[in-house]
Amino acid sequence: xxxxxxxxxxxxxxxxxxxxxxxxxxxxxxxxxxxxxxxxxxxxxxxxxxxxxxxxxxxxxxxxxxxxxxxxxxxxxxxxxxxxxxxxxxxxxxxxxxxxxxxxxxxxxxxxxxxxxxxxxxxxxxxxxxxxxxxxxxxxxxxxxxxxxxxxxxxxxxxxxxxxxxxxxxxxxxxxxxxxxxxxxxxxxxxxxxxxxxxxxxxxxxxxxxxxxxxxxxxxxxxxxxxxxxxxxxxxxxxxxxxxxxxxxxxxxxxxxxxxxxxxxxxxxxxxxxxxxxxxxxxxxxxxxxxxxxxxxxxxxxxxxxxxxxxxxxxxxxxxxxxxxxxxxxxxxxxxxxxxxxxxxxxxxxxxxxxxxxxxxxxxxxxxxxxxxxxxxxxxxxxxxxxxxxxxxxxxxxxxxxxxxxxxxxxxxxxxxxxxxxxxxxxxxxxxxxxxxxxxxxxxxxxxxxxxxxxxxxxxxxxxxxxxxxxxxxxxxxxxxxxxx
Numbered sequence: 352x353x354x355x356x357x358x359x360x361x362x363x364x365x366x367x368x369x370x371x372x373x374x375x376x377x378x379x380x381x382x383x384x385x386x387x388x389x390x391x392x393x394x395x396x397x398x399x400x401x402x403x404x405x406x407x408x409x410x411x412x413x414x415x416x417x418x419x420x421x422x423x424x425x426x427x428x429x430x431x432x433x434x435x436x437x438x439x440x441x442x443x444x445x446x447x448x449x450x451x452x453x454x455x456x457x458x459x460x461x462x463x464x465x466x467x468x469x470x471x472x473x474x475x476x477x478x479x480x481x482x483x484x485x486x487x488x489x490x491x492x493x494x495x496x497x498x499x500x501x502x503x504x505x506x507x508x509x510x511x512x513x514x515x516x517x518x519x520x521x522x523x524x525x526x527x528x529x530x531x532x533x534x535x536x537x538x539x540x541x542x543x544x545x546x547x548x549x550x551x552x553x554x555x556x557x558x559x560x561x562x563x564x565x566x567x568x569x570x571x572x573x574x575x576x577x578x579x580x581x582x583x584x585x586x587x588x589x590x591x592x593x594x595x596x597x598x599x600x601x602x603x604x605x606x607x608x609x610x611x612x613x614x615x616x617x618x619x620x621x622x623x624x625x626x627x628x629x630x631x632x633x634x635x636x637x638x639x640x641x642x643x644x645x646x647x648x649x650x651x652x653x654x655x656x657x658x659x660x661x662x663x664x665x666x667x668x669x670x671x672x673x674x675x676x677x678x679x680x681x682x683x684x685x686x687x688x689x690x691x692x693x694x695x696x697x698x699x700x701x702x703x704x705x706x707x708x709x710x711x712x713x714x715x716x717x718x719x720x721x722x723x724x725x726x727x728x729x730x731x732x733x734x735x736x737x738x739x740x741x742x743x744x745x746x747x748x749x750x751x752x753x754x755x756x757x758x759x760x761x762x763x764x765x766x767x768x769x770x771x772x773x774x775x776x777x778x779x780x781x782x783x784x785x786x787x788x789x790x791x792x793x794x795x796x797x798x799x800x801x802x803x804x805x806x807x808x809x810x811x812x813x814x815x816x817x818x819x820x821x822x823x824x825x826x827x828x829x830x831x832x833x834x835x836x
Contacts, residue, residue, distance in 0.1 A: 368403050372411035375401065377420065380431055391421060391429040468815070470806045471774070471785030473564075473613065473672075475758065479731065479805060480675055481715065481724040488714030492707070505704030507694050509535025509682075513713040517682055521666075524645075526657035528666070528684040534693050535704045539643050539669035539681040540566060543606065545696045546639050546665055547574050549689065556602040560588055562761070562790035562799070564613040564641070567606050580792030583612065585752050586620035587627065597634040604637050610652040611644035614790045614801035615761040616754025618652035628655060631663050642668045646725055647732065647757040661686050670712055673725065678708040732758050735804040742813050743802065746820060751799070760802045768823050770800045776819035782812065784819075 376391065391397070394412070398405045412429050415421045422432040508514065514530040521528045536542045551557060553575035559567050561580030571578050579596050582589040588607070596602070609619040631638055640655045645668065656666035661684060669681035683693055697704075715721055739760065740750055747765030754760065764770055770786030777784050785803075787796030806812075 368407050369410045369414065372397070372401060372403060372408055373415055376411070376415060380420065389431050390427075391431070393428060467781045467783055468806070468809050468811050469783040470802050470812050470816075471783045471800075472803055472806060473759070473785075474676055474803075475672065475728075475805050476808075479728065480673075481721060484715050484718050484720045484724060485675055485711075487718065487720075488711050491714050492710055495710070503706065504702065505535075505706035505709065507698055507703065508533070508690075509704040510706065510709035510713065513680075513709050513716075514682075516713060516716060517684075521684065524651065524654065524657065526654065526660065528661060532661065532684055532687060532690055534683045534685075534690055534697060535709055536667075536669075536681040536683060536697065537701060537705055537708075538671065538679040539641065539667055540570065541701070542667035542669070542681045542683045543567070543570055543639060543641065544574075545693050545700070546667070546683065546685075547571070547576075547604070548696050548700075549692050550604050550637055551576050555604075556600040558593070558596055558600075558602045558605040558636075559792060560607055560612065561792050562614055562787065562796050563606070563792070564608065565785075565789045568790075568792065571606075578792050583615055583617065585615075585617045587617070587623035590623060590626050590630075593627070594630055597630060597636065601634070602636065604639065605631070606639045606641065607655075608641050608644065609654055610642065610648050611754065611757040611759065613641075613644065614759055614785070615751060616757055616759045617752060618648075618650075618755060619655070621653045624653040624655055624658055628659055628663070631659075636663065638664045640664055640666050642666055643672055644757055644759075646673045647729065649729055649733075649756045656684065665689065670716070673728065674712065674715055674721075678705075678711050680705065680708045680712045729756060732756065732805060735808065736760065739802065739804040739807045742807070746813065746817055748800070758803050758805045760804055762800050762802060764798050764800060764820075766824060767798060768820060769797055771797070772823040773800070773816070773819045776822045777815050780811075780815045780818070782815040782819070784816070 391412070392400065394405050394408045398408045401408075412421065412423070416423050416429070416432075419432055421429050423429050508531065511530065513535065514533045517533055518528055518530045534545075536545065547557075547570065551574060554577065556577045556579055557571055558579050558581055559571070560583040562583065563580070568578060577600075579600055579602065581593045581596055587609075609624070611618060627638075630636065638655055638659075642654070642656075645651075654666075656664045666684040667681065669679070671679065683690070685693065733756070735758070736754070740753065743750070743760075743762060748762045749765075751761045751763060764773070770784075771788060774784040774786045785801040787799030787801070788794050790796060790801065791799075
């Protein structure tokens with residue numbers, strides 16, 4: 352047998368040797384080369400085949416047994432454990448026949464094949480994230496002597512030092528939110544969910560922008576409310592249509608992004624912000640301001656929460672866009688009586704905050720390297736935006752506006768092309784796109800599409816997109832499309 356390597360040795364891109372052995376066994380099971388209940392190679396045999404130590408194989412087999420993938424028979428060896436599910440060819444192919452809706456984009460973005468390209472997703476490539484700062488914070492957390500940080504439940508409001516940190520950041524942005532007016536959550540989505548549990552019930556009316564972030568629509572659907580969309584403009588919602596919706600439907604809640612609006616990239620104007628707050632007071636409207644893209648801004652837009660003083664406006668945010676989506680942490684800033692109610696909902700639905708994630712987020716945010724990361728990220732995104740726009744224009748795709756910053760670009764397609772049709776054709780070549788109607792409550796964005804410029808650096812994006820547009824253009828009998836907002 353050739354020389355062996357310690358099981359903790361890393362191979363670039365392949366994990367530890369133990370993980371490689373585990374992956375090889377899983378591949379045998381998935382590929383049916385190991386029949387149901389079949390015996391696995393002996394420890395000595397597999398160690399020789401894979402050129403690893405016997406201890407590496409023992410560790411791999413024990414981990415797989417703990418997972419229930421294989422089982423051990425003392426004195427006999429290891430065997431495949433669970434019955435194999437029937438092999439379905441449909442599972443190996445992209446889901447082309449499913450309705451193109453918010454869940455379609457979310458599932459494809461999260462479940463996509465390793466070779467998929469995802470200009471339709473809403474996050475940065477992993478290589479753009481502050482990996483070294485995260486690793487440093489993880490090492491620091493491992494050295495913490497307070498065992499409660501590693502083993503105990505979190506507190507109802509969440510980690511106090513992180514809430515204090517967020518309070519100081521908000522003060523820098525022009526409004527005051529004491530630490531006891533901030534509730535930490537597991538994500539920005541959970542933050543919106545908790546606010547909806549407090550402020551709306553099934554059958555109520557909720558206003559959103561048209562177009563808006565598609566997960567707003569998915570979440571509101573789960574709450575069984577009636578969603579009314581208000582056309583969005585480069586300076587915020589159309590105020591005339593907004594007031595008409597307030598008078599006609601008497602909604603109790605409006606959910607929006609003020610800075611770097613998703614999906615359009617627009618920013619709220621100061622005049623629109625003041626008028627919105629006056630209308631909210633007049634009609635008794637609560638507002639959720641999702642500020643998840645705040646750290647991408649180079650010129651901060653007016654904030655409803657700052658102008659309102661957190662009386663009618665609830666500010667929410669998270670760190671999945673600029674820090675990491677692997678350890679989830681969000682927050683809610685609101686008036687004291689609402690924080691009290693929201694905390695009860697937080698305990699009822701999740702019991703306590705995620706102490707480890709909160710410690711890790713604080714470790715990264717408090718490091719000097721994170722600020723440098725943000726500054727470099729803004730420059731990188733600006734270059735990606737400048738490079739992506741002409742590549743799309745060469746295909747006849749025009750931006751609705753050129754955003755001041757960020758990664759999102761809302762575009763009009765040429766020749767009355769159907770964005771959903773293009774998305775299906777592109778998916779056949781492992782390109783995940785975000786067609787306009789998944790963002791539109793009124794389904795009036797059929798000829799629009801959202802692009803993430805940070806995910807458009809792969810040449811396949813434009814080649815596959817061009818072919819998908821050509822295939823979609825061959826369809827006949829399509830009527831005129833409504834214009835994008």
